[in-house]
Amino acid sequence: MGKIVISSNVTLDGVVQDPDGEEGFARGGWFHQFVAGKDLEDWVARETREALNAEALLLGGRSSEWFAARMLARDGADLRVSPEWANRVRSMPKYIVSSTLEDPRWNNATVLDGDVVQEISELKRKVDGEILVYGSYRLVRTLMEQSLADELRLVVFPVVLGTGLRIFDETSDRTPLRLVDTRKMGEGLVFHTYEFVRGQRL
Template sequence: MRRLFLHINVSLDGYITTPAGDIDWRFADEEFERHIDTLLESIDGMVFGRTAFEQLAAYWPTAGNEVSATQRRRMHELPKYVLSRTAQHAEWHNSHLLGDDPAAALGDLKRQGGRDLALFAGGQAATSAIRLGVLDQLRLMVNPVLLGGGTRLFDGTYPTADLRLTDTRRFASGALLLTYDLTAPRTPTR
């Protein structure tokens, strides 16, 4: 069974965007870009919250040389799943709405053969995935910056979960990739 993991940039004080919604504070050097290329080659699909999906769908189809050829290709070809009960359509290439029962839809996707799925963007989506009991791993790219406000990575209610640190990676920028498996039994809440 494949896993669903969260991979997201977060500030040291727990924010994923500035108060204005910007993400240009993250440390995106060549080493990080190579990491993203490798990550995109290792997965069979991506999950996004509605807001993040809409923002990315407006950008990626016309992305140019500011991103790698691997990123352009994989962001186009990989299946994209939208974790939203309000979205009516998903027109970006190979995109699919998860529908009214996202826990069941994600469970079905995880039971299919293949490589893991990545939840890349959206604090609400990350919180929902934990609440629904479908998230298996957290890969937090902790950036050496304090934002002092913005969108928190986890906000709202979700069940208590124990985490087990399974890997760390230090980037030359000072960013740390911390990988945690969710280990405690979780009962989905709806």
């Protein structure tokens, strides 16, 4: 049985938009501004362990294109990640939720273009292990709304942007989670792990 894990970098006020500053958001680029030295070393180590332990990636169409544009023509050093992480992400099976994408740029991708709940439920039955979700914030909301997500992992950056797309924008109801772990990373990052609590919509 697969376990869907949402993994995200967020600012202290929950913004996830444009971490690398390449999307034109006025307050983008916050990742590079606040990750260096020991922070970057610990971040890379955590990301690498997570990817090596996962069995598949689940992405929305836009996030799939975002990662493909950065991953397929660049190496790990350029991306500020380890070569092991980059190679694992490239080689891992990918499932892309999109009703419009016909030709994904990855050579190991399956497009899920039918009923989202049914197809992802079937994916969880088929994959034995962790299914990582990077980015894909509209998809993330669907996973939470439909009780398909199992775990949430957040790396919190020490900055408040005050505006921008947040991971929990526009949820239809409150969703309880249980704190599993929290730890400091480097000198300024904090890593939180939560489990989604089933059957307790508030």
